[in-house]
Amino acid sequence: MKHYFQLHYKMFDRQTANFGFNVFFRIIFSLAIFVALSIFLFSKTEFAPFIFILISQILISKLSEIERNDFLKTTFHKKEYIQVRIIENILCSTPFILFLLYEFKPLHAIGLLLLSISISFLRLKNGFNFTLPTPFSKKPFEFSVGFRNTILILLALYAITIIAIYVHNFNLGVFALIATIYTCMTYYSNTEDEFFVWIFNQNSKQFIISKIKRAILSSFILTVPLTISISLFFPTLKNNSTGIFTYQSLIPFGILLLGIVNIINAVICKYSSFPSKISFANNFILGFAFLFPPLLLFTIPYFYSLSIKNLKETLNDNT
Amino acid sequence: MIILKNISKSYGSFRVLESINLSLEKGMVYGIVGENGAGKTTLFKCIAGLEKFEGEITSNFENLKNHLGYLQADPFYFSKITGREYLQLICNARNIKESEFDEKNIFDLPLDKYAVLYSTGMKKKLAITGILLQNNDVFILDEPFNGVDIQSNIIIMEIIHTLKKLNKTVIISSHIFSTLNDTCDEIHLLKKGVFVKSVLKDDFIKLEQEMKDFTIGNRIAKLNLN
Numbered sequence: 001m002k003h004y005f006q007l008h009y010k011m012f013d014r015q016t017a018n019f020g021f022n023v024f025f026r027i028i029f030s031l032a033i034f035v036a037l038s039i040f041l042f043s044k045t046e047f048a049p050f051i052f053i054l055i056s057q058i059l060i061s062k063l064s065e066i067e068r069n070d071f072l073k074t075t076f077h078k079k080e081y082i083q084v085r086i087i088e089n090i091l092c093s094t095p096f097i098l099f100l101l102y103e104f105k106p107l108h109a110i111g112l113l114l115l116s117i118s119i120s121f122l123r124l125k126n127g128f129n130f131t132l133p134t135p136f137s138k139k140p141f142e143f144s145v146g147f148r149n150t151i152l153i154l155l156a157l158y159a160i161t162i163i164a165i166y167v168h169n170f171n172l173g174v175f176a177l178i179a180t181i182y183t184c185m186t187y188y189s190n191t192e193d194e195f196f197v198w199i200f201n202q203n204s205k206q207f208i209i210s211k212i213k214r215a216i217l218s219s220f221i222l223t224v225p226l227t228i229s230i231s232l233f234f235p236t237l238k239n240n241s242t243g244i245f246t247y248q249s250l251i252p253f254g255i256l257l258l259g260i261v262n263i264i265n266a267v268i269c270k271y272s273s274f275p276s277k278i279s280f281a282n283n284f285i286l287g288f289a290f291l292f293p294p295l296l297l298f299t300i301p302y303f304y305s306l307s308i309k310n311l312k313e314t315l316n317d318n319t
Numbered sequence: 320m321i322i323l324k325n326i327s328k329s330y331g332s333f334r335v336l337e338s339i340n341l342s343l344e345k346g347m348v349y350g351i352v353g354e355n356g357a358g359k360t361t362l363f364k365c366i367a368g369l370e371k372f373e374g375e376i377t378s379n380f381e382n383l384k385n386h387l388g389y390l391q392a393d394p395f396y397f398s399k400i401t402g403r404e405y406l407q408l409i410c411n412a413r414n415i416k417e418s419e420f421d422e423k424n425i426f427d428l429p430l431d432k433y434a435v436l437y438s439t440g441m442k443k444k445l446a447i448t449g450i451l452l453q454n455n456d457v458f459i460l461d462e463p464f465n466g467v468d469i470q471s472n473i474i475i476m477e478i479i480h481t482l483k484k485l486n487k488t489v490i491i492s493s494h495i496f497s498t499l500n501d502t503c504d505e506i507h508l509l510k511k512g513v514f515v516k517s518v519l520k521d522d523f524i525k526l527e528q529e530m531k532d533f534t535i536g537n538r539i540a541k542l543n544l545n
Binding site for chain 1 (some may be wrong): 432433
């Protein structure tokens with residue numbers, strides 16, 4: 001069992017080495033992002049602990065996939081298998097539990113711990129048994145694959161938007177919209193096999209432009225309903241001290257516009273290291289630009305020029 | 320016509336291909352045989368432009384890769400993409416407006432299931448269907464018969480005959496000699512990155528016997544089976 005966890009650490013270390021960074025640096029960086037996002041969530045809504053528990057359980061449920069558990073069952077004795085699964089789930093839920101304690105939510109923290117332990121005994125099918133239909137089937141693949149992989153997250157975010165409207169919490173609705181935009185960005189986080197670029201009868205510029213167009217249209221399908229709903233239900237905001245009304249309904253559209261620019265940034269970032277995976281440095285720049293939007297003015301031309309250069313070889317583009 | 324002139328390829332200090340010369344004509348089917356690691360897939364990737372190489376490849380096409388259908392030995396599929404979406408992606412990539420996938424599903428594949436859940440043979444059949452829908456002029460088929468059931472093997476052989484009749488160029492690698500015997504006009508034996516023998520149809524049987532003698536040698540006798 002000790003060897004199993006050492007092996008996981010080695011795998012993590014190797015993945016980190018591929019990014020060209022020390023394992024400790026990556027852990028600290030990941031934790032910093034986690035803490036920043038958590039603080040943002042807790043500052044925006046009173047429902048944050050429940051959203052936190054939901055997100056943690058969606059992530060942890062990935063460890064309960066049948067194929068993975070069948071392998072563990074055939075590798076370990078029954079007692080060891082249960083121990084491995086409980087330890088895995090506790091390890092993965094630890095950052096969430098610690099943050100809940102930091103926020104003085106001990107009951108939620110205990111609830112999350114118990115839920116994580118009980119989920120260790122579950123064996124979940126990898127995804128759904130049936131083929132989930134998507135509105136993106138005519139233009140595969142990023143959104144059709146991403147939509148299916150994140151359907152639970154999307155459903156949760158849509159549910160949060162409905163709750164936001166119901167409890168008149170504008171910030172909560174904005175959080176759901178930003179999270180949906182971020183989810184769309186993650187669809188471009190994995191670099192495809194070189195073959196799936198090679199097959200295109202396009203030069204590198206045409207290829208990137210068509211990918212960007214597709215990303216914008218597809219992300220509209222997921223984000224516009226949320227944007228319009230939030231706008232309609234939160235049309236104006238009255239400042240109690242001055243008595244002045246502001247057009248709050250414009251804010252979601254501004255966020256959507258900024259989100260689309262971020263999605264474009266994610267598309268070109270994906271090809272900035274092609275055919276290799278996105279480098280750690282470029283991933284960092286992408287994340288930082290998401291948190292500090294003025295940076296997009298510099299990252300978009302930078303990623304674009306790198307992508308064009310990298311795609312030329314695979315697409316045999318001599319232009 | 321495609322001409323390969325002095326194609327060489329190295330990975331670090333390891334030489335995978337050494338001065339390969341080959342002319343590929345329209346309406347001809349070429350077989351490439353060789354042991355695992357002989358360099359067949361690397362050669363195919365060089366022709367497709369998926370690998371850098373030394374030497375020169377010229378063709379009548381402005382950009383050969385846009386007329387080339389490449390069946391990989393182990394086709395890759397995304398985790399949650401259906402067979403139908405895969406075919407759609409392949410057609411979109413070449414601006415082909417195709418929607419009659421059910422009609423052209425000659426291998427009776429479950430197109431609305433996730434391709435990653437297909438068996439090895441089904442994955443190969445889906446990839447073959449994809450490159451056929453692209454209306455390519457040149458086909459590289461890396462191990463098209465591997466893992467495929469006997470009925471589908473018959474269909475694939477018939478497809479190759481049809482492609483030949485349609486004046487397409489086909490290059491195949493296979494470990495099943497009989498399939499090459501039935502489909503190829505020329506067979507080239509690749510050994511440690513070098514073409515050691517090239518034979519025309521009349522000498523296929525002789526080549527097969529030579530390969531058998533060389534491969535088996537006295538290996539079985541060493542077992543002292545009683």
